[in-house]
Amino acid sequence: MAVTGALASDAARAEKSPHRGAYSGGLWSWITTVDHKRIGIMYALSAFFFFLVGGLEALLIRIQLAGPNGTVIDADLYNQLFTMHGTTMVFLAIMPLSAAFFNFIVPLQIGARDVAFPRLNALSFWVFFLGALFLNASFLFGGAPDAGWFGYANLTSSQYSPGIRIDFWVIGLLVLGVSSIAAALNFIVTIINLRCPGMTPMRMPLFTWMTLVTSFLLVMAFPAITVGLVLLMFDRMFGTLFFNPAAGGDVLLWQHLFWIFGHPEVYILLLPALGAVSEIVPVFSRKPLFGYPFVVYSGVLIAFLGFGVWAHHMFSVGLGPIANTVFSAATMLIAIPTGVKIFNWIATMWGGSLRFRTPMLFAIGFIAMFIIGGLSGIMHSSAASDLQQTDTYFVVAHIHYVLFGGVIFALFAALYYWIPKITGRLLHEGLGKIHFWVMLIAFNLTFFPQHFLGLHGMPRRTFTYQEGLGFEAMNLMSTVGSLLLGASTLIFLWNFIRSIRKGEPAGTDPWEAATLEWSISSPPPHYNFRSLPEVHSRDPLWAVDTSDSVPGDDPARPEPHMPSPSYYPVVLALGIVGLAAGGLTQALPVVFLGVAVMLFGIYGWAFEPLER
């Protein structure tokens, strides 16, 4: 498997993959699957669907704001749209798209045959998927949540938000939290315990490292929002007084609990993207990652510091000069490890033999856009400066430079990079490049003017504005840009659909990459590795000496036994969502039914034979 220097030969690519039927089987085989690759694909498809839903919500917002006194949608619908846009993009698009790569790629990168707990993995997916449907069902039943994606108390109290919109949000996020924590626990154990022989921690690929760090952030951060949501749920359903100021309740407690989760959440969204870019830049520079330990440790440091900066979201509530100073300083500190990563990527490219294929273009686009978002972030880190920017479009511009210019660009880089491994076919390079350039221009056209809109005083979350305030031209630019962004996504969709049907066969290692996922066929056989590889370096497929044992797929050896499919994960997930629906409607029979289905799922699961 040693790389010979030339591009993988056409003969090797044209060779028909022996695992063409890797994803065959009917609907039932997908519902009961416990294969990490199929679960990864289901995560990716549903995440991309919700990415389109969230994008559509954003387009409606932009069309409403295209000119002054817009009348396309009214204030009430506008509130639902920006709330669901934020909630959808964070919880239903970016996080599950990262989870798709955790699922498909991480076991391959560490030389494992599956995750540590395959059925738990299926449960995570089904709880996510059904929870996402639950949350979006709100549009059909009296309207979607409308209190913003961080749902500040006491706007969310029964007094100010009667009806079940907020209940959908509270219970939906609790359900999604179950999925996230279960998945994170699974990946922590998988990465700690299922690495192939020789893969010491400091030989793990960066994407695997960042998956591990992200998973730790998830299991530590989600309990805080869980408690916040439970307090809110008790206030709304059982009449407790946690966020009722008249009874001594403290509305700031919600903000603290939310942001103790919310700021690590930013890194939960970002770190997988950083990991993917750290894989892609070396491959297309044909150089090992510059300063590998620094990149690893700065990722870990970002995660640690990420727990100590939550109150920088709360500068405007008046925590006092000491708290503001401490949180300002801590926030500025995060710029250091982040900068380390950026310099390491640039140093990796420096002197490299650069190949500007589509994944590399998106990775470089990510670095550039993320720097802009990082710089406006440093502006907010100063409490005095932040007070001018809070609740204006400047913040909207910042978050989109970080989460769209940053994370989404990196995730598209990852899609272009890993889809050939997943489907066995390359995406079209020309269409990919058109996608990149249209998206880059459209993205900047959409969001760069929002910096100025914010500095000129345009408030966020306001459904319209009057003429004569100087907002017209830049809002129109932003709207045109957003429509172009939508179009660029359609280019990608077309490229993807086209490539599945007539894309060039990818072969085993189309990019001449260094990590283990590229040592097996595309798509991989259901057992991944017939015999476990053994590695002695960080870049096993680039190793000059042949001590790395990357055996490939030897048909002479027996196929490993893999866990059998199981329907208990989906049963348990249905029970959880049934319980959620019972809580929402406060119908005791539904609650009991949900609990009964859950118990049936748990006991069936516990006593199900694993491999037969």
Next chain:
Amino acid sequence: MSQSTAATAEHYTSTGLPSRKILMWTFIGSECMLFGSLLITYLVYKGKSVVGPYPEELLNIPFITVTTFVLLMSSLMMVLALAAVQRGDMKWGKVWLLMTALLGIVFLSGQIYEFSHFVHEGLTLKTNLFGGSFFLLTGTHGAHVTVGVIWLLSLFGMATRGRLTQADAETVEIAGLYWHFVDVVWIVLFTVIYLLV
């Protein structure tokens, strides 16, 4: 760990530890954050209730000291249960598993008595901040004990039908990890809520 026999011989793992045990430890780490957040909520609202009844009027330290002792003893039973299963003594393994669950039930009964007594004295979820934060914090702990009791009774049921043997010592050990964790949480809650009232 060292007891794992050929029947439970796992696939290769990087650390040599069973994956289930790492899962439980990581889950416990996450649970610490959950109880930590609830405890902080309780402490933030301590002394902030604007109407009574207040904690110092209601909390019955001697009574809860007894149930705390019962819960601590259940941890001892758990240790004995695991030791018995590990040495293959399923008869005593069953006895100690059942004892652990029964002491858990005694603790829960104490909690039910305490809750109903408080409600009788006029403290509900809706009365004041103390009511809400107290019932939520101790109720969440009680729910964890309940899950543990069901788990232990399930193991006991498996053992009586011969489906839990020496080879499954790891299964008992993991249930034990959970049980001890729930006990340790109670030590913290007992100290913060009752002793530091």
